Amino acid sequence: MITATATEKETKNYLNAESGLKSWLLTQDHKRIAILYLIAVTAFFIVGGLMAVLIRMELATPAGDLLDSNTYNKVFTMHGVIMVFFFLIPSIPAILGNFLVPLMIGAKDLAFPRINLLSWYIYMAGGVCAVIVLLSGGVDTGWTFYTPFSSTYSNGYVILTAMAAFINGFSSILTGLNFIVTVHRMRAPGMTWFRLPLFVWAHYATSVIMILGTPVIAVTLFLLMLERGLHIGFFDPAYGGDPVLFQHLFWFYSHPAVYIMILPSMGVISEVVSTFCSKKPFGYTFIAFSSIAIAVFGFLVWGHHLFVSSQSAYAGMVFSILSFIVAIPSAIKVFNWSATMYKGSVRLETPMLYALGFIGLFTIGGLTGLFLAAMGLDVHLTDTYFVVAHFHYVMVGGAILGYMAGLHFWWPKITGRMYPEAWSKIAAGLTFVGFNLTFFPQFILGYMGMPRRYHVYPPEFQVFNVLSSAGASVLGLGFLIPGIYLIWSLKYGKLAGPNPWGATGLEWQTASPPPTENFEITPVITTEAYDYAALEARQLEVSHHG
Amino acid sequence: MMQAKSFELFPEAASTIAGQVDALYAFLILVSAFFSLLIAFLVVYFAYKYRARPGVPFNPEPHDDHSAGGMILEIVWTAIPLGLSMIMFVWGVSIYFTESRPPADSMEVYVTGKQWMWKIQHMEGAREINELHIPVGRNIKLTMTSEDVIHDFSVPAFRTKSDVLPGKYTTEWFQATKVGQYHIFCAEYCGTKHSGMVGTVYVMSQADYNTWLGAGSGEGSMAEQGQSLFNQLGCGNCHASVVNNQNGRCPNLVGLFGSRVDLKGGTSVRADESYIRESILYPQSKIVAGYEDYMPTFKGLITEDGLLKLIEYVKSLGAKNGTQNTATSMPVQTGPVPQESGRAAGLNAFGNQAARTGQNSGATANRPPQGNR
Numbered sequence: 001m002i003t004a005t006a007t008e009k010e011t012k013n014y015l016n017a018e019s020g021l022k023s024w025l026l027t028q029d030h031k032r033i034a035i036l037y038l039i040a041v042t043a044f045f046i047v048g049g050l051m052a053v054l055i056r057m058e059l060a061t062p063a064g065d066l067l068d069s070n071t072y073n074k075v076f077t078m079h080g081v082i083m084v085f086f087f088l089i090p091s092i093p094a095i096l097g098n099f100l101v102p103l104m105i106g107a108k109d110l111a112f113p114r115i116n117l118l119s120w121y122i123y124m125a126g127g128v129c130a131v132i133v134l135l136s137g138g139v140d141t142g143w144t145f146y147t148p149f150s151s152t153y154s155n156g157y158v159i160l161t162a163m164a165a166f167i168n169g170f171s172s173i174l175t176g177l178n179f180i181v182t183v184h185r186m187r188a189p190g191m192t193w194f195r196l197p198l199f200v201w202a203h204y205a206t207s208v209i210m211i212l213g214t215p216v217i218a219v220t221l222f223l224l225m226l227e228r229g230l231h232i233g234f235f236d237p238a239y240g241g242d243p244v245l246f247q248h249l250f251w252f253y254s255h256p257a258v259y260i261m262i263l264p265s266m267g268v269i270s271e272v273v274s275t276f277c278s279k280k281p282f283g284y285t286f287i288a289f290s291s292i293a294i295a296v297f298g299f300l301v302w303g304h305h306l307f308v309s310s311q312s313a314y315a316g317m318v319f320s321i322l323s324f325i326v327a328i329p330s331a332i333k334v335f336n337w338s339a340t341m342y343k344g345s346v347r348l349e350t351p352m353l354y355a356l357g358f359i360g361l362f363t364i365g366g367l368t369g370l371f372l373a374a375m376g377l378d379v380h381l382t383d384t385y386f387v388v389a390h391f392h393y394v395m396v397g398g399a400i401l402g403y404m405a406g407l408h409f410w411w412p413k414i415t416g417r418m419y420p421e422a423w424s425k426i427a428a429g430l431t432f433v434g435f436n437l438t439f440f441p442q443f444i445l446g447y448m449g450m451p452r453r454y455h456v457y458p459p460e461f462q463v464f465n466v467l468s469s470a471g472a473s474v475l476g477l478g479f480l481i482p483g484i485y486l487i488w489s490l491k492y493g494k495l496a497g498p499n500p501w502g503a504t505g506l507e508w509q510t511a512s513p514p515p516t517e518n519f520e521i522t523p524v525i526t527t528e529a530y531d532y533a534a535l536e537a538r539q540l541e542v543s544h545h546g
Numbered sequence: 547m548m549q550a551k552s553f554e555l556f557p558e559a560a561s562t563i564a565g566q567v568d569a570l571y572a573f574l575i576l577v578s579a580f581f582s583l584l585i586a587f588l589v590v591y592f593a594y595k596y597r598a599r600p601g602v603p604f605n606p607e608p609h610d611d612h613s614a615g616g617m618i619l620e621i622v623w624t625a626i627p628l629g630l631s632m633i634m635f636v637w638g639v640s641i642y643f644t645e646s647r648p649p650a651d652s653m654e655v656y657v658t659g660k661q662w663m664w665k666i667q668h669m670e671g672a673r674e675i676n677e678l679h680i681p682v683g684r685n686i687k688l689t690m691t692s693e694d695v696i697h698d699f700s701v702p703a704f705r706t707k708s709d710v711l712p713g714k715y716t717t718e719w720f721q722a723t724k725v726g727q728y729h730i731f732c733a734e735y736c737g738t739k740h741s742g743m744v745g746t747v748y749v750m751s752q753a754d755y756n757t758w759l760g761a762g763s764g765e766g767s768m769a770e771q772g773q774s775l776f777n778q779l780g781c782g783n784c785h786a787s788v789v790n791n792q793n794g795r796c797p798n799l800v801g802l803f804g805s806r807v808d809l810k811g812g813t814s815v816r817a818d819e820s821y822i823r824e825s826i827l828y829p830q831s832k833i834v835a836g837y838e839d840y841m842p843t844f845k846g847l848i849t850e851d852g853l854l855k856l857i858e859y860v861k862s863l864g865a866k867n868g869t870q871n872t873a874t875s876m877p878v879q880t881g882p883v884p885q886e887s888g889r890a891a892g893l894n895a896f897g898n899q900a901a902r903t904g905q906n907s908g909a910t911a912n913r914p915p916q917g918n919r
Contacts, residue, residue, distance in 0.1 A: 321635050359585065359589055364582055454741035
């Protein structure tokens with residue numbers, strides 16, 4: 001095993017190895033590509049977030065007094081398209097996964113560094129399409145592009161928006177392919193499958209979904225473009241198509257896509273909880289295999305989006321029972337994380353606060369998914385704010401809190417700097433409180449019957465909408481503050497050192513920021529993952545000799 | 547009631563199914579609250595109890611995934627959620643089957659969705675827009691279709707909804723239990739004025755309902771309107787609609803509805819609403835055994851509302867199960883007759899065309915020319 005010590009060598013790292021714009025735009029270093037993604041994905045998060053601000057401002061009153069209906073529809077569509085395709089799907093895999101998977105398995109880089117750079121360019125090409133749509137007047141289909149509205153009736157830039165998601169999909173596919181090959185072929189000597197960090201397991205499962213699911217959405221969007229552009233009938237009954245077919249194809253990808261967004265977060269949480277309890281995750285193998293189970297079962301539940309779409313009741317039953325079954329691996333993870341804390345040495349540092357927030361919110365998000373899997377109840381709840389609340393608990397409470405936990409956990413590794421502790425804890429607290437205030441009232445609104453995507457709503461729904469909008473401003477603050485102190489820390493943060501959290505992963509055994517080649521010598525792994533006793537022994541040794 | 551109250555947590559329950567849905571909801575809330583609080587308690591308690599103590603060396607107990615204790619825990623926390631979720635599954639399915647199967651004695655109402663309004667036709671001939679008047683305590687079955695995009699007819703107080711699809715019929719049923727007014731929402735996003743595609747269900751006592759129906763419209767029942775459409779379109783030239791009469795070229799329609807029809811090629815189909823609709827619009831897709839592919843398509847010549855009238859007429863010619871839907875001749879009238887529906891009435895092959903263009907929403911006019919964007 002190698003240990004990085006503070007020498008003058010540490011000043012040479014992936015960030016300052018080369019300089020100039022060209023060195024960044026043509027880099028093949030997975031760590032630099034991760035930074036490229038970080039910048040682009042953050043930009044899209046800001047745009048998507050501004051759309052959310054407009055939505056919540058409009059919904060503070062029952063009347064449509066801020067935006068007209070057409071604009072409101074375009075705003076929630078762009079919020080969904082940008083957040084799903086350009087933020088949530090790439091966020092953890094393309095930023096943290098890109099940066100960490102090679103480091104965690106003791107590799108120099110991903111298996112295909114050039115393809116990795118190509119992925120980023122493809123992502124940017126898709127992103128440019130989305131920005132053109134946004135600037136030239138937008139689109140009003142909703143991120144779900146349901147036909148025949150999207151293919152025949154929408155008055156927005158449907159083809160270009162579909163193209164944005166279509167192109168972006170190739171970036172996902174290539175990233176997934178890269179991760180799978182890397183994990184199979186690039187593990188350091190001694191890094192057996194069951195010594196892999198759970199973060200890597202989660203990314204492996206995610207990659208499987210990416211390469212199996214994304215081609216289906218690509219085909220679906222392509223058919224949509226053909227129908228809209230050339231009037232070739234696939235989905236519109238006026239051209240002899242079937243509108244429900246689109247929903248089947250769309251959700252065949254888009255439900256597994258939910259797991260593309262949440263599985264990497266679960267990987268982050270496993271790392272963070274273990275580190276801040278100084279304890280191996282309870283049930284390592286169960287957590288690892290539950291990721292795989294989610295990836296497999298996730299492909300078999302899409303029909304639970306179609307309980308009121310004239311789908312056969314018997315098909316519905318199969319989708320319903322499988323939807324309950326896919327919840328079990330998630331429950332196993334939550335129980336295992338909680339059990340990891342038992343008799344651990346718990347430190348409530350910022351990443352841990354985000355992780356605990358994740359556990360709470362994801363639990364609620366997962367449990368409310370059961371409401372929607374229960375067919376008789378889903379009939380009342382589907383297409384209402386209950387669904388909006390449910391998937392925001394999973395996507396924001398789960399995926400984004402996991403991302404924030406990961407970003408705060410590995411920020412010292414990525415930048416070599418620490419961020420201010422007090423501010424970051426305040427931000428974590430604000431995010432948790434603001435999030436619940438924003439989205440919990442929406443469960444109630446949903447059961448009361450308020451439909452999604454309503455620009456104007458009956459006055460009896462106002463109380464909860466006002467609560468929600470108020471919560472959203474707190475939540476916005478919770479995201480704004482980290483934006484400020486993380487940038488501040490780049491220059492003023494105190495130096496982190498190689499392993500500020502006392503974590504066991506290989507990435508913590510090299511310098512912060514790591515050198516371009518990741519490790520000076522290829523590490524040889526002799527112990528299980530999460531061996532805190534070995535870490536302690538090593539540190540004692542270092543302090544002895546040092 | 548839909549009147550705004552200051553603070554509500556729960557919608558009005560006004561149908562026979564609502565109580566069942568609420569019971570399942572309550573069960574799920576209990577289970578969810580239990581597990582959420584359990585996890586929250588464990589996390590907070592462990593975070594406090596096992597907090598790191600600076601200066602005190604920490605030696606984690608070696609943990610083996612395959613130890614007996616660990617395995618038992620894993621099995622327990624897999625089996626309990628699995629068992630609970632299977633209860634939810636069965637419960638949910640049983641409610642769904644009740645929700646999705648209209649009782650045989652239901653009173654039928656026809657619904658056509660279009661951007662952005664609900665057009666409703668009663669069998670007796672009454673028509674309304676964005677309003678649905680029904681008697682309390684009767685099973686009501688809606689047969690629904692869309693003229694353009696997908697809509698969804700949702701009545702939260704009844705805890706039910708169903709998508710309304712172009713090109714096919716879906717059904718939804720309920721029995722209102724309380725006189726009152728309840729929201730109708732379009733729950734499937736359908737474009738610019740989606741949130742304006744709302745209406746009101748007026749649940750009335752049977753007596754009030756009869757009075758409302760009896761206001762009279764002079765247009766005749768749906769079946770009567772269907773019959774005149776049938777004559778105007780010349781359907782009767784080939785299709786006999788009298789018992790034991792056979793025009794020769796096409797099947798007799800008496801007793802057709804609900805019967806099993808043998809098709810050319812050896813298969814058979816049940817003559818339901820969708821079959822009749824398909825046979826009018828796409829006659830070549832299912833040819834009755836013993837007949838030729840003779841009938842031309844009536845696609846583009848007839849509106850969705852007109853199709854529903856024709857179907858109602860075919861139903862009135864006798865159903866297989868013996869319940870003869872007699873065409874009531876009582877003239878009925880809705881409250882304020884919306885301007886459009888006046889035109890949609892009394893269709894004929896040419897008037898229909900005119901109405902289609904006139905209402906700016908016929909099959910062609912409704913589909914704006916698309917730029918290739």
